[in-house]
Amino acid sequence: xxxxxPEFSTSVKLKYVKLGYQYLVNHIITxxxxxxxxxxxVEILRLGPDGLLDLWTSLHFDLIQILCxxxxxxxxxxxxxxxKPRTIFLVDYACFxxxxxxxxxxxxxxxxxRLILPNNPKSVEFQxxxxxxxxxxxxxxxxxxxxYIPPKPTMDAARGEAELVIFxxxxxxxxxxxxxxKDIDILIVNCSLFSPTPSLSAMVINKYKLRSNIKSFNLSxxxxxxxxxSIDLARDLLQVHxxxxxxxxxxxxxxxxxxxxxxxxxxxPNCLFRMGGAAILLSNRRSERRxxxxxxxxxxxxxxxxxxxxxxxVFEEQDKEGKVGISLSKDLMAIAGEALKSNITTIGPxxxxxxxxxxxxxxxxxxxxxxxxxxxxxxxxxxxxEHFCIHAGGRAVIDELQKNLQLSSEHVEASRMTLHRWxxxxxxxxxxxxxxxxxxGRMKKGDRIWQIAFGSGFKCNSAVWxxxxxxxxxxxxxxxxxxDRYPVHIPEVVKL
Numbered sequence: 001x002x003x004x005x006p007e008f009s010t011s012v013k014l015k016y017v018k019l020g021y022q023y024l025v026n027h028i029i030t031x032x033x034x035x036x037x038x039x040x041x042v043e044i045l046r047l048g049p050d051g052l053l054d055l056w057t058s059l060h061f062d063l064i065q066i067l068c069x070x071x072x073x074x075x076x077x078x079x080x081x082x083x084k085p086r087t088i089f090l091v092d093y094a095c096f097x098x099x100x101x102x103x104x105x106x107x108x109x110x111x112x113x114r115l116i117l118p119n120n121p122k123s124v125e126f127q128x129x130x131x132x133x134x135x136x137x138x139x140x141x142x143x144x145x146x147x148y149i150p151p152k153p154t155m156d157a158a159r160g161e162a163e164l165v166i167f168x169x170x171x172x173x174x175x176x177x178x179x180x181x182k183d184i185d186i187l188i189v190n191c192s193l194f195s196p197t198p199s200l201s202a203m204v205i206n207k208y209k210l211r212s213n214i215k216s217f218n219l220s221x222x223x224x225x226x227x228x229x230s231i232d233l234a235r236d237l238l239q240v241h242x243x244x245x246x247x248x249x250x251x252x253x254x255x256x257x258x259x260x261x262x263x264x265x266x267x268x269p270n271c272l273f274r275m276g277g278a279a280i281l282l283s284n285r286r287s288e289r290r291x292x293x294x295x296x297x298x299x300x301x302x303x304x305x306x307x308x309x310x311x312x313x314v315f316e317e318q319d320k321e322g323k324v325g326i327s328l329s330k331d332l333m334a335i336a337g338e339a340l341k342s343n344i345t346t347i348g349p350x351x352x353x354x355x356x357x358x359x360x361x362x363x364x365x366x367x368x369x370x371x372x373x374x375x376x377x378x379x380x381x382x383x384x385x386e387h388f389c390i391h392a393g394g395r396a397v398i399d400e401l402q403k404n405l406q407l408s409s410e411h412v413e414a415s416r417m418t419l420h421r422w423x424x425x426x427x428x429x430x431x432x433x434x435x436x437x438x439x440x441g442r443m444k445k446g447d448r449i450w451q452i453a454f455g456s457g458f459k460c461n462s463a464v465w466x467x468x469x470x471x472x473x474x475x476x477x478x479x480x481x482x483x484d485r486y487p488v489h490i491p492e493v494v495k496l
Contacts (some may be wrong), residue, residue: 086242086284088235089292090465091179094172095431096165096251096277097478098141104274105138106131106496115149116260123262130271132494135395135416139482140274140423145255158194158255159203165251165277166200167207173279176476179245181208186237186246190219190226190427192456193316193326194253204249215241223314223455224391226250227427228463231282232299238284245285251277252426259325266325272394276425276432293471294449298350298464302343305457310335314456333400339460340404340452344379347462351384351448381405384448385464388412389433391453392419401452417486422478427453432478436486439479443471 044052109131113124143164145157166189173179187210189201199218204210217233219226227250234246254273259266283292304310313329329335349357356379363377381388388411390401398419402412414433418425422432430451437443447467454460474480 086239087289088238088296089283089285089288089468090294090296091281091283091288091292092173092177093278093280093431093434094169094176095428095435095478096169096172096275098275102141102143102147102275103139104142104147106494109271110496112147112149116151117262120262123264123267126264127267127271128496130268132496133395133492134271135398135419135490136272136274136423137420137488139421142258143253143255143275146258151258151260153256153258155196155256158253159196161255161275162191162194162196162200162203162251162253163207165253165275166204166249166279169249169251169277169279170204170208170247172476173247173281177281179281181210183245184208184210184214184247185241185244186234187214187216187249188219188230188234188246189217189249189251190222190230191251191253192221192223192226192426193257194255195220200249221456223457223459224252224393224424224426224429225453225455225459225461227278227430228299228451228453228461229301229455229459230427231280231296231463232301232461234282235296235299238282241284243285244283246282248280248282249277250280250427250431252428257324257326259323261319261321261323261325263319263325263327265327265329266319268328269326272424274423274425276422276428278428278431280431289468292468294465294467296463297448297466298347298462300343300347300350300462302339302346302460303457304335304339304342304459307335307458310339310458313458333396335458336397336454336460337400337404339454339458340401343452343460343462347464348379351450351464352379352381353383356380356383378404378406381450382407382411385450386444386447387414387434387437387442387449389430389437389449389451390415392416392422392429392433393424393454395419397454413487416490417488420488420490421482421486427455429453435474435477436479436483438471438474439477439483441473443467445470 110124110128113127117123143157143161145152145154145161174181187201187204189199189204191200195218201216201218205214205216215237219230222229230248230250234248238244238246252273254275259270309329309331313332313335315327316324317327318324348360360377360379363374367374367376388407390398390412392398392415398412398415401407414436417436418429418432422429425432430453434449445467449465449467451463451465452460
């Protein structure tokens with residue numbers, strides 16, 4: 001065996017030093033209590049039965065003191081349990097799987113672009129360059145109205161897409177959970193860009209003949225992070241309404257929002273956004289504890305809308321020809337980074353172990369007092385979570401978060417593969433990613449999951465879940481017929 005190089009030997013030593021430090025700080029209370037308990041036990045053994053009996057008889061108890069102490073203990077326990085937030089369970093969820101007829105291979109997308117924009121070869125070439133570097137695969141789907149040449153974004157077509165996506169996801173959820181429509185107490189539907197009258201939530205109520213006293217909400221205009229906003233709203237409602245079930249539906253309707261102009265900033269969403277949707281069942285019923293998949297631990301929301309650049313970085317507007325589209329600013333990634341930083345600052349103390357929080361605090365104090373040029377310490381979130389579901393907004397979003405959070409390729413695998421197979425499905429992408437992890441058989445009891453989403457406004461929202469039981473590989477779902485092919489290698493550029 002050749003001798004180890006000094007660099008490798010040093011790195012191994014530093015690794016074990018770090019592991020020792022983490023164990024010491026994270027278990028400081030246990031390590032402190034062990035010698036105290038040991039000393040007490042030795043003293044009790046030294047006294048023996050006679051000594052303990054003498055000690056007990058020497059104590060004088062007053063009846064009033066005993067009653068007051070008992071009352072105080074009971075009162076404190078009652079206040080604690082009454083003020084403790086109710087546990088919110090994620091019973092199960094279902095993702096929409098588009099029909100094969102809606103698939104849009106690269107060749108089809110580019111051919112349609114050339115036919116729709118015959119007088120603007122530069123716009124067609126721009127879309128081709130974006131598509132080559134997007135990280136999308138050949139099986140992403142667009143709604144039927146977009147397959148026409150030219151596209152037919154009518155109101156009827158948009159309603160048809162909404163019915164197809166939402167009802168399919170709801171039907172799959174009913175089948176998986178054996179939930180009856182009459183058992184739904186709260187309904188929340190989020191869709192940013194399609195907000196008809198009656199609302200999409202009313203459409204669901206009419207389809208499944210839900211109860212007249214159901215509490216329904218329809219969220220619009222809140223971007224790709226609206227799914228976690230819906231989860232937060234459901235959590236708040238379930239804290240108030242006892243013994244209730246809440247269904248959250250997250251989707252984005254593509255039909256009325258396909259841009260047919262020439263502005264490059266508005267053509268970008270055409271290349272990334274695809275069909276998708278998910279329905280999630282949440283409950284605060286104790287009877288659902290055993291069969292539920294996850295428990296909601298935290299939801300943290302960050303809003304940067306007070307800043308003008310952040311407010312306008314994802315903006316729906318008309319171009320010079322009066323055509324409506326979604327404009328994406330060049331400052332989008334920088335603004336997303338600032339929003340993520342604010343969100344991490346809030347969620348870090350809630351989830352990070354004591355060792356990481358102490359290092360972060362010491363570095364912060366050092367920069368403030370000794371040297372502002374010290375490199376800021378980035379907490380190791382891999383110690384707080386086993387799985388990461390990063391919004392599949394685009395390759396650049398995933399790359400940036402992987403770099404900033406110092407994640408491995410396996411940690412962002414679910415996000416990259418979701419982007420490749422389904423494209424950017426907006427607020428529902430997080431659930432396709434969670435389904436990918438389950439389909440790979442990686443979700444174990446006690447695992448912690450961090451969902452991170454970004455949305456217009458500009459918002460960065462996080463949700464933390466804890467797995468209640470080891471989840472078996474599902475026999476149905478969006479990944480069933482293709483999970484064996486993943487992960488796949490995604491080249492930097494796919495030549496078209």
